[in-house]
Amino acid sequence: MKRLAILLLGAALYAEQSDLTLLLSKLQQAEDLSNKTKQESAGYVITYTREDLDRMRIKSLKEILERIPFMRYNEDAQGLTDLLYAPFQPTQEHQIKIYIDDKETSDAIFGNSLQVFSEMDLSFIDHIEIYLGAVSFTLGTEPSIAIIKLYTKEPSRENITTIDMSGGSHGQKDITLFSAKELEDFSYLFYANHRDLKRKKYHYQKTTLSRDKRFTTLYAQLIKNHLRAELYASDVSLKPFTANAIDLSPQKGNVDVQTIYGGLRYKNVQTGWNCYLYVTYADIDSFAKSKDILGVLPIDSFPYILPFKQHHIKAKNSTIDAQIAKQSSLTPKWDLLLGFKSRFKRFIFKQNSYDGVDRSHFPFSKEFLLSGYGESKYLFNQRNIAFVSYKYDNYSCNGGVRDYDIDMFRLGYIYNDYGYLAKLFMVDGDFKPSTIELIETQSQNTLQAQHYRIYALELQKKGKNANLSFLYTHMKAKDLIARDLENMRLYNIDNTIVFDSVDLRYRYRFNPIDKIELDAFVVQPDYGNGKSRKLYGAHAVLYKRFGDFDFYNAIVYRKWTKDTKPGIDVSFTINYDYSDKLSFYCKGINIFDTAIKSDYYGYDIIHSQILHLNDISVIDRTFLVGLEYQF
Amino acid sequence: MRVLAAILLVSTYIFAVSNAVLLKASLFSLIVDLLDHNLSNTAVYIDSKEYRDIPKFVKKYRYTDNCLEADILFVDTLKHLPKECIEDHKIFVTKYRDFISNKDKIIGAFFWQKGRPTIIFNKNRLEDFGIELPQKYSKYIE
Numbered sequence: 156m157k158r159l160a161i162l163l164l165g166a167a168l169y170a171e172q173s174d175l176t177l178l179l180s181k182l183q184q185a186e187d188l189s190n191k192t193k194q195e196s197a198g199y200v201i202t203y204t205r206e207d208l209d210r211m212r213i214k215s216l217k218e219i220l221e222r223i224p225f226m227r228y229n230e231d232a233q234g235l236t237d238l239l240y241a242p243f244q245p246t247q248e249h250q251i252k253i254y255i256d257d258k259e260t261s262d263a264i265f266g267n268s269l270q271v272f273s274e275m276d277l278s279f280i281d282h283i284e285i286y287l288g289a290v291s292f293t294l295g296t297e298p299s300i301a302i303i304k305l306y307t308k309e310p311s312r313e314n315i316t317t318i319d320m321s322g323g324s325h326g327q328k329d330i331t332l333f334s335a336k337e338l339e340d341f342s343y344l345f346y347a348n349h350r351d352l353k354r355k356k357y358h359y360q361k362t363t364l365s366r367d368k369r370f371t372t373l374y375a376q377l378i379k380n381h382l383r384a385e386l387y388a389s390d391v392s393l394k395p396f397t398a399n400a401i402d403l404s405p406q407k408g409n410v411d412v413q414t415i416y417g418g419l420r421y422k423n424v425q426t427g428w429n430c431y432l433y434v435t436y437a438d439i440d441s442f443a444k445s446k447d448i449l450g451v452l453p454i455d456s457f458p459y460i461l462p463f464k465q466h467h468i469k470a471k472n473s474t475i476d477a478q479i480a481k482q483s484s485l486t487p488k489w490d491l492l493l494g495f496k497s498r499f500k501r502f503i504f505k506q507n508s509y510d511g512v513d514r515s516h517f518p519f520s521k522e523f524l525l526s527g528y529g530e531s532k533y534l535f536n537q538r539n540i541a542f543v544s545y546k547y548d549n550y551s552c553n554g555g556v557r558d559y560d561i562d563m564f565r566l567g568y569i570y571n572d573y574g575y576l577a578k579l580f581m582v583d584g585d586f587k588p589s590t591i592e593l594i595e596t597q598s599q600n601t602l603q604a605q606h607y608r609i610y611a612l613e614l615q616k617k618g619k620n621a622n623l624s625f626l627y628t629h630m631k632a633k634d635l636i637a638r639d640l641e642n643m644r645l646y647n648i649d650n651t652i653v654f655d656s657v658d659l660r661y662r663y664r665f666n667p668i669d670k671i672e673l674d675a676f677v678v679q680p681d682y683g684n685g686k687s688r689k690l691y692g693a694h695a696v697l698y699k700r701f702g703d704f705d706f707y708n709a710i711v712y713r714k715w716t717k718d719t720k721p722g723i724d725v726s727f728t729i730n731y732d733y734s735d736k737l738s739f740y741c742k743g744i745n746i747f748d749t750a751i752k753s754d755y756y757g758y759d760i761i762h763s764q765i766l767h768l769n770d771i772s773v774i775d776r777t778f779l780v781g782l783e784y785q786f
Numbered sequence: 787m788r789v790l791a792a793i794l795l796v797s798t799y800i801f802a803v804s805n806a807v808l809l810k811a812s813l814f815s816l817i818v819d820l821l822d823h824n825l826s827n828t829a830v831y832i833d834s835k836e837y838r839d840i841p842k843f844v845k846k847y848r849y850t851d852n853c854l855e856a857d858i859l860f861v862d863t864l865k866h867l868p869k870e871c872i873e874d875h876k877i878f879v880t881k882y883r884d885f886i887s888n889k890d891k892i893i894g895a896f897f898w899q900k901g902r903p904t905i906i907f908n909k910n911r912l913e914d915f916g917i918e919l920p921q922k923y924s925k926y927i928e
Binding site: 175 | 899
C-alpha cells in the first residue's frame with residue numbers, strides 16, 4: 156500500500172517538477188503563513204495574504220476596513236475610525252477588536268483601538284485575518300462580534316533590511332525602516348515608522364476642521380525557539396476634527412497618546428501550550444476648546460445638564476494581560492482546549508476639567524477580568540467535525556461599580572471535503588459595558604450587559620482556481636447601550652435589534668500570479684421602530700502583473716442610510732521593480748472622490764437648531780508615490 | 787469494494803502529506819538534477835531541517851551520511867562540515883545566513899527572503915564544476 160502511495164506521489168511530483176519559477180511560486184502559496192494561522196473553526200474568515208498586502212502596497216488598515224462585508228468605512232466626529240458610528244452615540248467597542256498576534260491592542264480607558272490603529276503603517280505585518288459571523292471567543296481576551304488579527308512578519312522568512320519612503324496628497328509623508336533576520340541561535344525583527352498623515356481640511360463657518368495625524372511607531376521582536384519577546388511603542392498626535400463640539404466650531408483641539416507595551420510569549424504547536432504575559436502603559440492628553448459650546452455635561456441636580464466651552468483630559472493607564480492555554484488530543488478524534496486569561500486595568504485621571512473645574516476624582520480606577528474557557532472538538536471522520544465552547548468572564552471593579560459575570564456559549568459544525576466546505580455556528584453571550592461607559596455612569600450603576608445571539612452559515616465551493624462562498628448571519632442584540640439625547644445619559648435600549656445579512660464572495664486565480672475577487676452583500680436591519688432600511692455593498696479587486704509592473708485595482712461600493720448618498724471608491728496601486736533592490740510605486744485611493752461620505756451634526760442650543768456638516772469624505776482622495784530600497 | 791478502500795487509503799496517505807512538503811520534494815529533485823544531470827546514482831548528503839524528510843518522498847537518489855562520498859550536499863550551515871567536505875563538493879545551503887557568509891564556497895542556496903522562497907546559484911562555482919544551467923534559469927545565477 157505504501158509503495159502504491161509513493162508511486163502516485165512520485166507521479167504527482169514529477170508532473171510539477173518541470174519549472175523552477177512555477178515551483179517557487181506554488182511553494183510560496185503553500186507555505187503562506189496565513190495557511191498556518193487561519194482557524195476555520197473560529198468563524199467566517201477573510202484572509203489578506205502577504206502577497207495581497209505587498210501588491211496593494213497597503214499603507215493602512217483603512218484600505219481593508221472599507222471592504223469588510225456588512226460594514227462601511229466611517230469615522231466619528233473626531234476623525235477617528237468607527238465603522239458603526241452614529242452621531243453622539245458611544246463607540247461600540249465590542250463590535251470589532253484588533254489583535255497583533257495574540258495581543259489585544261485596545262486602550263484600557265477608551266477601548267476601541269481601531270480608532271487610531273486603522274491609519275497606522277502596517278509594514279511589520281505579514282498577513283491579516285478578519286473573522287466574522289459568530290466568531291469564537293477563544294480567539295480574544297474580551298469578546299467581540301468581529302476580530303481582526305494582524306500577524307507580524309516571521310524574521311526567518313525575511314532576512315532583509317529595507318527603507319521605504321513615500322509622499323503624496325495634502326503633504327503627507329511616510330518613512331519606514333524594517334529589518335528582520337535569522338541569526339545563529341535567534342531571530343529578530345525591528346521596525347520603525349514615522350508618518351505625517353495630512354488630510355483634507357474642511358471649514359465650518361470660519362472654523363477650520365482638521366483630521367491630521369502624526370504617528371511614530373517602534374516595534375521589536377526577539378525569537379528563540381518557542382519563546383518570543385516583543386516591545387512596541389507609539390506616539391500619536393492628532394487633530395480631533397470637530398472635537399465633538401456641538402457647535403461644530405472647535406477653536407483648539409489636540410489629542411496626544413503615548414503607548415508602550417512589552418511581552419513574552421511561549422507557543423509550542425507540538426505540545427499545545429500557548430502562554431503569554433503583556434504589560435501595557437498609556438498616557439493620554441486631550442484638549443478641546445470651542446467658540447460657543449463644546450458640549451453638555453449631565454449632572455445630578457437642576458438644570459441636569461451643564462454646558463461647557465473647554466474640556467481637558469490627562470490620564471494614564473496600565474494593563475497586564477496574561478494567558479495560559481493548552482490544546483490536547485484526548486483521543487485521536489477528540490481535541491480539548493482549556494485556557495485561563497486575566498486582564499488587570501488601572502487608570503488614573505490626573506485631570507478631567509470642564510471650563511477649568513476639575514472633575515477627575517473618580518473612585519472607579521481598577522478593573523480585573525478573570526476568564527476561563529474551554530473548547531471541545533470532535534472529529535467524526537476526515538470530513539465532519541463538531542465543537543462546543545464555553546467561556547466565563549468575571550469582571551471585578553472598584554469604586555462602587557458593580558461586578559459583571561459574563562457567560563458565552565458557542566456551538567459549531569464543519570463539513571469539509573476537497574470540493575465543498577460548510578460551517579454552521581451559533582453564539583450566545585453577553586458583553587459588559589465598556590470601561591469608558593462605566594466611568595461615565597459609575598455614580599448610577601445602571602448599565603446592564605448587552606446580550607447577543609448570532610447564527611452563521613457558510614457554504615463554500617472549492618475549485619482548483621476558483622472559490623465561491625456564501626455567508627448568512629442572523630444576529631439578535633438586546634440591551635444595547637445608547638445615549639439618550641434628551642439628558643445625554645447612557646442607557647440600555649429596550650428594543651431587540653435584529654440584523655440578517657447575506658454575503659456572496661467569488662475568487663478566481665487566472666494563474667499563480669494574477670487573480671480577481673468579487674464580493675456582494677446585503678444587510679437587513681430591524682431596529683424594532685419601523686425605520687429599517689437595507690444596506691448594500693460590493694467590491695471587485697484585481698491583481699495583475701505585466702513584466703516588471705504589478706497592478707492592483709479595487710472598486711468598493713456602498714449604499715447605506717437614507718441620508719447618505721451611495722458611493723464608489725476606485726483605488727489602484729502600480730509597482731515597478733527597477734532592480735532586485737529598488738522598486739517604485741504609485742498609489743491612488745478614492746481617485747474620483749466618489750467614495751461614500753459622512754454627515755456630522757451639531758446643535759445650536761440658543762436657537763434650538765440642528766447644525767449640519769454634510770458630505771465629508773472619510774476616505775480622502777489621495778495620490779502617493781514612493782520607493783523601497785533593500786540593503 | 788476492496789479496490790475502492792485501497793484508493794481511499796492511498797489518497798488519505800497522500801493528502802496527509804502537505805502540499806508544501808511535496809513541492810519542496812519537487813524543488814529538491816529539480817535542483818539535484820540541474821546540478822548533477824550527467825551522473826547516475828547520485829549520492830546526496832542532507833543536514834538541513836528544511837530538507838530532512840525528503841528521502842521519504844524522493845527515492846531516485848542514494849542518500850549518504852558520509853559527506854565525503856556525496857556528490858551534492860544540502861546543509862543548513864557549513865560549520866558542521868569537515869574541511870575536506872567543503873572543498874571540491876557541490877554544497878547547497880538552506881539558510882540565508884550561511885549563504886551570505888560562504889558565498890565563495892557554495893554552489894547554490896535556497897532561503898526565504900521578504901516572505902518569498904528564493905534560489906540562487908553561484909556562477910563561479912557552477913563554472914568550477916562545468917555545470918551549465920538552462921538559459922531560462924539565468925535569472926537565478928549570481
